[in-house]
Amino acid sequence: MWSPVIFPTLYWPVRLLLTSAECLFGKMFSSLIKLLPLMVGINAQLLDIPAVDELVSSAMLPFEQYAYNTPTESTTPAVAVSTTAAKVQAAAVEAAAADNAYWLADIAHQGVAAFNSNPAGYKVFRNVKDYGAKGDGVTDDTAAINAAISAGGRFGPASRQSSTTTPAIVYFPSGTYIISTSIIDYYFTQLIGNANAIPVLKATAGFVGLGLIDGDQYQNDGNQGWTSTNVFFRQIRNLKLDLTAIPAGTAATGIHWPTGQASSIQNVQIAMSAASGTQHQGIFIENGMLHCVSLLEHSNVVIGSGGWMSDVTITGGLYGANVGNQQFTMRNLVISNAVTAISQIWDWGWTYQGLVITNCQTALSISNGGVGNQLVGSVNVLDSTIQNCPTFVTTAWQSSTYSTGSLILENIALNNVPVAVKGASGTVLAGSAGSSTISAWGQGHKYTPNGPANFQGSFTPPTRPSALLASGSTRYYTKSKPQYAASPVASFVSIRSAGARGDGSTDDTNTIQSALTSAAAANKILFFDQGTYKITRTLYVPPGSRIVGEAYSVIMATGGTWSNINNPVPVIQIGQPGQSGSIEWSDMIVSTAGSTPGAILIQWNLAATVGSGMWDVHTRIGGFQGSQQQVAQCPTGAAVSAACQVAYMSMHITSAASNVYLENVWLWTADHDLESPTDARISVYSGRGLLVEGKNVWLYGTGSEHHSLYQYQFSSASSIVAGFVQTETPYYQPNPNAANGPYPRNSTLNDPDYSSCLGGNCNSLGLRVLNSKNVIIYGAGLYSFFNNYSTTCSTFPLPENCQSMIFSVEGSTSGLVVYGLNTVGTTYMIVKDGVALAQVSDNLATYAATIAYFTL
Structure with missing residues (x-):
């Protein structure tokens, strides 16, 4: 694999030449550029970092045919979607009509965007039904939902601009919302469903788009809208995304989420096909964005700098989560019946806490790039449960002066996991057909306090302060953000x-x-x-x-x-x-x-x-x-x-x-x-x-x-x-x-x-x-x-x-x-x-x- 680390003198001149050609002649050069390692921009700075290669591009290939649609920013009439499941439709209609009480919907909406150019006329809280969405399981609500998000002169990915003057909550009452193309997220937006009766976004069989929710839509020039390191202040909460109507062999994504800090996904469910050959993925974070700056400045591919997710449940799919970012923290991900629960495309550092992974072929893959060229920097997994999976972790780590593929596992419960860690040459850490616990195991460079020393194996974990533990448990105490769902x-x-x-x-x-x-x-x-x-x-x-x-x-x-x-x-x-x-x-x-x-x-x-x-x-x-x-x-x-x-x-x-x-x-x-x-x-x-x-x-x-x-x-x-x-x-x-x-x-x-x-x-x-x-x-x-x-x-x-x-x-x-x-x-x-x-x-x-x- 060609890497700028291996061929530094060739990489940048060729990369500059190809990028300049793409800026001049368009996307005909895209396939050549995609074969080169990617680069990043840090916040407002154009900074070239050879951290990610063609793995991101290959992950994008199934979506090339529709990743460049411009967002729909105007309302079109809702239309009925043909279906033979009349009983399901009737049940959805009944549920939509009987929305459960939830304080966030019921409280008086008096919010003011203080520095908006028209604060008196700008609406902060938007109920999607006020924009024509039905949530009846029959009507195509795509345009109405996108209208609720975009109304009021807000900043979408096509604007490539941020602003603090147009904050919005887009609220989904309970119901089933049929969508045929992506819901396009805007800057400073919170997509929130009824916490007491989770609403469903259900894709049609012919759904087109990179994500039922697209957090940074690719534009006509082939670039993401925003530099993902600069996408702040947004949330997704209390939603179920249903991809099961999309044929298993069609590439489909629940949430496309290139993002930066002050962003979160909480209390979200994603349902996908678990049929043989499924090409569905629940959460996709690639953070690759080609951006032609000028003929004198070569393109940059930005890396996201997130982020937070918690209380996410994913079923089915080729990947539960297919992700890469500078750093991220994910807690309480529950993934079942996927081929690979989590595919780590690349990272600098990632922390997983409280994973529950069941009935997947592989729970966690960090082997992207292969031996000698791993693109995963480090991963920590703690306080997690893996069950009925042939393999917990696949890795391509090798003892080296390079420290890629670093891994720490601490306090992991295994049940019917024959291989705990699988390397390029076979089993590195055995599991068992029964129940077992990984107290502490790792690989990479260690300092105790002097070093470095390459290590791969078990070690004695630190004694956790008892005051930091959950009551009656060896696991750390955690508490999800209060949503006061039971409070009137x-x-x-x-x-x-x-x-x-x-x-x-x-x-x-x-x-x-x-x-x-x-x-x-x-x-x-x-x-x-x-x-x-x-x-x-x-x-x-x-x-x-x-x-x-x-x-x-x-x-x-x-x-x-x-x-x-x-x-x-x-x-x-x-x-x-x-x-x-x-x-x-x-x-x-x-x-x-x-x-x-x-x-x-x-x-x-x-x-x-x-x-x-x-x-x-x-x-x-x-x-x-x-x-x-x-x-x-x-x-x-x-x-x-x-x-x-x-x-x-x-x-x-x-x-x-x-x-x-x-x-x-x-x-x-x-x-x-x-x-x-x-x-x-x-x-x-x-x-x-x-x-x-x-x-x-x-x-x-x-x-x-x-x-x-x-x-x-x-x-x-x-x-x-x-x-x-x-x-x-x-x-x-x-x-x-x-x-x-x-x-x-x-x-x-x-x-x-x-x-x-x-x-x-x-x-x-x-x-x-x-x-x-x-x-x-x-x-x-x-x-x-x-x-x-x-x-x-x-x-x-x-x-x-x-x-x-x-x-x-x-x-x-x-x-x-x-x-x-x-x-x-x-x-x-x-x-x-x-x-x-x-x-x-x-x-x-x-x-x-x-x-x-x-x-x-």
């Missing part, structure tokens, strides 16, 4: 009905604080209708609070309270030190506007009971309409100004806090303007990402990006489980670097001391673990792509010198375990008390360097 609408209090405006200009501080206090006292759930709620003082969230947003409602802090960089003040304060209790908080964004260098966006003090936390809550700092920090105010190359200093810290879990649960949380300082048609880069400055000083903390599917001093710091913390964690260093560094940036070191917070730097390159640390104990990380991606917006420092395979160090372990830290460590752009992968333990040149893998197992 009377259990909710609307923040707008309580008097808040959410218009981005009215000071809503007093109204929101009063509503928070009274809702908690009355055991009510506080509903933040969509809006941007301006506040000028700290909001205190008392114990017992339950808070849920609509389409990512925004709390936006502005004003003098947060003007002093030497006197940081929280925006949202979860409990006060010494308080106990719990809260639930979901589907919201915390932001700032104007100069707020003293803002701690979320401060968590609560000593909670198990189950207290936040789900799909994100910090978004700069880069959106209303932030006053867009490309006009904070362009790249400008000198650091107070106007572009936006946050002291994204989130602080204080030493008083315990039992804090975070799921799918993204702490983001904007690197580009979300309203810019070209994703124009900006330079905004924040000090710190996530500081954890508490104990008993779950960090599932979290990311922290572009803070100047660090992205994650665990300081005198204990009992933390995390995975997958993902970081990016600010693109502007080292201009200024971490030592000379606008946020000075605060010794009280044990900030890193950058007065001397290993190798002299003082850029922000991705992860720092200081004087902490019992920290177990299942997958980490610590990335540094830029040196003052240039990517020459992260060229694969070397020099990888955007910064000298990115992961620092210091002091009396003990009980630290990291599985699947992946880094980009750093010379040293692990540093202990200023001494390098691991360097990138010893652990080259895909594009990221990879270490399977590190312990201290």
Whole structure:
């Protein structure tokens, strides 16, 4: 197989020639280009990364004939679909007429898109039946559903543009919705069904499209609409996708989902044909997008940077999930009766937790690319059950200086699985016809703490802190995002009905604080209708609070309270030190506007009971309409100004806090303007990402990006489980670097001391673990792509010198375990008390360097 790693001098000139020819002469050159390894763009930057080859293109081949349709953005009359199953139709009609109560549908819809050009006329909540959908199992509802998504001047994939000004929930009452072509997802869209009676999207036998739901539709030029690394703020929940009417031999996909951060799929069912020769696949994530930039810049294929999925049930198909991405976290995937439950096309790092796979020929394939050219960097599987499958994992790993194909299996229950791990030459780890357990097994490069050493085999797993486990179980505690399906609408209090405006200009501080206090006292759930709620003082969230947003409602802090960089003040304060209790908080964004260098966006003090936390809550700092920090105010190359200093810290879990649960949380300082048609880069400055000083903390599917001093710091913390964690260093560094940036070191917070730097390159640390104990990380991606917006420092395979160090372990830290460590752009992968333990040149893998197992 031709790879740029093997033929670097030939690859780029030929790739450039073919791409330029395609830009000039069209798709006649597509087949040639598809035979070359793919490249990626990181966010707004065109960055060539030879990480993925023709495997992505071959996965796309069955869909070439209809992957380039433009989206339907206007309503056409619904039409009846002919069928002989009259009884099934009648039952569907009856079900549609008797929709079960669900608070999200029943509550008054008062959401306002504050910075939309017509906020009074823009509709946030859209019921598909208001746009003509019937849900009767007879009528073709495709056009009506697409009209519900697109109405109101929203941004679809054909626009190739993002925006925060057109958020929408597209709601499906219970029923069966017949579709004949793809439902086209738009930017900042949540597709949500009735949680109490899951609606069905049922494909016709002649269905045409890449996915019943297409999350990033290919356009007429052969490119995906959006750069998938920039597709944020979207969800799919509470839907069943039925492909069973499509002939088994026809290639078909449930969900096409190239995506970035702050995205999720939850409580979704996908049903496919299990007949011999089936070509169906449940979830497809390829993240390949050819984009002709100019004759002087060759095409790039973008890699997605996701993502989160949970509580997904898939039956039948050739593949339950056929997926590739930089990194992803998937929890509670239940897959049965597929040929291959999960086919890992490629990745840098992936974490699977709580898999239940039954009656599949292969549960997990990570062998793509074959021996010597594996395109899977690392995979971690924990707390999972595999049953009645001939093979659990297929791999092409071999002992090598390269570390591709790294794998960790921990706490896996097998039942009637004869082969646990199968290599290129046969069985590597035997299973059994009965029941057995894999306590811990892995392959790849390990550091204990010194290395590297190639290993393949069993090892002693770390002792899991008992406080992090589910009651009566050896598995980690997990909790799905609350949807309050059993709660009647009377259990909710609307923040707008309580008097808040959410218009981005009215000071809503007093109204929101009063509503928070009274809702908690009355055991009510506080509903933040969509809006941007301006506040000028700290909001205190008392114990017992339950808070849920609509389409990512925004709390936006502005004003003098947060003007002093030497006197940081929280925006949202979860409990006060010494308080106990719990809260639930979901589907919201915390932001700032104007100069707020003293803002701690979320401060968590609560000593909670198990189950207290936040789900799909994100910090978004700069880069959106209303932030006053867009490309006009904070362009790249400008000198650091107070106007572009936006946050002291994204989130602080204080030493008083315990039992804090975070799921799918993204702490983001904007690197580009979300309203810019070209994703124009900006330079905004924040000090710190996530500081954890508490104990008993779950960090599932979290990311922290572009803070100047660090992205994650665990300081005198204990009992933390995390995975997958993902970081990016600010693109502007080292201009200024971490030592000379606008946020000075605060010794009280044990900030890193950058007065001397290993190798002299003082850029922000991705992860720092200081004087902490019992920290177990299942997958980490610590990335540094830029040196003052240039990517020459992260060229694969070397020099990888955007910064000298990115992961620092210091002091009396003990009980630290990291599985699947992946880094980009750093010379040293692990540093202990200023001494390098691991360097990138010893652990080259895909594009990221990879270490399977590190312990201290």
